[in-house]
Amino acid sequence: MDDMTPITEIAPFRNLSDAGRALLAQVQVSVHMRSPQALIHKGQAASGAYFVLAGRLRVYALAPNGNEATLYFIGPGETCVFALNSLFNDLRYPAWVQAVEDTRLATIPGPVYRRLFAVEPEVRDLTVRTLSTLVFRLMAELEEVHAYKLNQRLANAILVHGSGEGLLRMTQQQLADHLGTTREVIARLIGELVDAGLIESRRACIRIADAAGLARLIAGEAAA
Amino acid sequence: MDDMTPITEIAPFRNLSDAGRALLAQVQVSVHMRSPQALIHKGQAASGAYFVLAGRLRVYALAPNGNEATLYFIGPGETCVFALNSLFNDLRYPAWVQAVEDTRLATIPGPVYRRLFAVEPEVRDLTVRTLSTLVFRLMAELEEVHAYKLNQRLANAILVHGSGEGLLRMTQQQLADHLGTTREVIARLIGELVDAGLIESRRACIRIADAAGLARLIAGEAAA
DNA sequence: CGGCTTGTGTAGCCAAAGCTACGGAATGCG
DNA sequence: CGCATTCCGTAGCTTTGGCTACACAAGCCG
The missing domain is CATH 1.10.10.10 (Winged helix-like DNA-binding domain superfamily/Winged helix DNA-binding domain)
Structure with missing residues (x-):
């Protein structure tokens, strides 16, 4: 996957309809992040769906006393769900995000993602599967902490x-x-x-x- | 909401297409649970989507030493996501569920729910919103535990x-x-x-x- | 009333984990 | 090589929270 790979060549976006492709082509933005760079701060509104093309993001909580704790990681091919959350719920992102490796992201603005979700079954499945997976990771993490x-x-x-x-x-x-x-x-x-x-x-x-x-x-x- | 209210009268299922209604009508099952009754055990495969009509469910982790810890609650009008998870990911449910009040559930078998999801925008939105909300609750809980x-x-x-x-x-x-x-x-x-x-x-x-x-x-x- | 079950208060002990405070090793860089 | 930065090891003290053990209080029911 070279630097210029458009998101439409990535797995879940490969088989879009022409309409979907057209939508995406207009808006795709690719973002590079050097390693310990902060992406999102708690409380920030999500500006769109983020899709990790390469690298790794770390989502973590930050306690008042400065202690951190990893909530989960986001790897290549995975969507950064805060976007999805905020997209559909209008909630603020409840944690911090940081790149732990050099990371390349594609961003899809909220309204466009909503349209894609309505039109493309692949995107729907991706969305639900991503959220489900995250729920599992979080539950496992929470259980681990207690047990x-x-x-x-x-x-x-x-x-x-x-x-x-x-x-x-x-x-x-x-x-x-x-x-x-x-x-x-x-x-x-x-x-x-x-x-x-x-x-x-x-x-x-x-x-x-x-x-x-x-x-x-x-x-x-x-x-x- | 009396005892016999069908699920099609409940908010997110009220505006289904005729096709959707027909699907639901065939399969709807209503389940009653008395208060401290266990519904799901960890590792059990989810047999369908559960929808809480009345009452309250508590989802909790159980540590080897017998300690419990609440992960989150599910109130009336909310879907029990384990179903959604398992539905789309074929994963086992990673926790226990218990009724903390007398609770009435509607169950929708997996295949039917999948079809509804494909066909009915309302159901799609409900699904995503439920999952998103849960992600938020879990993240908040996890943060609370640490902070x-x-x-x-x-x-x-x-x-x-x-x-x-x-x-x-x-x-x-x-x-x-x-x-x-x-x-x-x-x-x-x-x-x-x-x-x-x-x-x-x-x-x-x-x-x-x-x-x-x-x-x-x-x-x-x-x-x- | 008396006994049973369930819930609460207390006390003390112990292990886990947080905090402070160093000193010292590894690495990098001029 | 010398210096600075980053990282690691250790030690001791303190707080929190888990565990044991028991006595008492409040309802429940015959």
Whole structure:
């Protein structure tokens, strides 16, 4: 997918009717964002539907005391639902959004998206599926917060976000923000995991040494 | 709304096309549920779209240790989204559902709902709006969990769920389940609120004595 | 009235996690 | 190489919240 790929070549928009295509052609805007750049601030009105072409967005809550906590991520091919929300409900976006990788977005103004939604079955399905998926992620997250302790959630985050080779390139501060806690706590817990031989820790990088052990920890069987 | 009201008389289904009406007429089922009755168990496949005609459902997570935590409520006129989710995504419902009041439901089988969705703009809008609303509630809840302490969340719950006359008819156990904590903790916190003159506590019932004070507590200004 | 069930108040202990405060290591850059 | 920045490790203290255990109060019903 090169830089100039129009949104009409992307999966869910590939089979639009001519009318739909025409609509989109007039309005497509492509936006680039460098990595730790803020996109949306809480309370801001959504100006349209955002569609992630490449990269990754992070949606997070910001507590009064400055603590962050990741709500969910948006990957390539996914729509940024706040748009959909705000589109259909006229509500303000209830969180912050940030690009965690260099990200390319297509934006579709609200009225156009509404029209597309009314006319194109593909867009309807995409919309509903995106919202549903998000509901699932949020429910899972919420359950996790209540049901698991921080060390389990950390272990989980390491497993989930680790690359194929068992590497996780995040600083402890980023992990802390992700889990809604503080750096020191993460340091402590990472210390424990290292002592237990489950991971190794380098600067800005964690190596998974014993994935099964992490999984066992998450499952709650005998924390070493 | 008497007992026999068909779903086609309820708001979003009132202006269906004849085709839509015909579809619905064939399949409508009305279900009654007595109050603390379980409707759905986690992992169960959703058999169709549920539509709350009267009463209230509570969707909650259940931790391995038996702790509950409310995820959100579903009131009259709202659709139970798990259905929508499962309908469009073929996912299992990720939580438990329970009737907290005597509740009447209409169920619409999956395939029928899909057809309605394809044909009836009203149903499309309802679907998207319901999902969006839920996303908002979940995000708000998730943020609350991270950002506020238990006494603030309790104060909030008391304010939000209190009736017009400033009465909240819930046992401490129910409050604990709602907030994802235990009875003793609630007792302690209620004790503090009573000492601070913000509420009065009777058996299975709380009286709000100083709503403004509660609001101040939530906002974080000088917890007495 | 007496016993049963359900709900509440209290007290103390403990583990989890937040906060403060460092010192020191790794990296980057001039 | 020297310096600055960023990141990590540790230590100790404090607060919050979970757990145990029990006594009492309020309704319910025979």
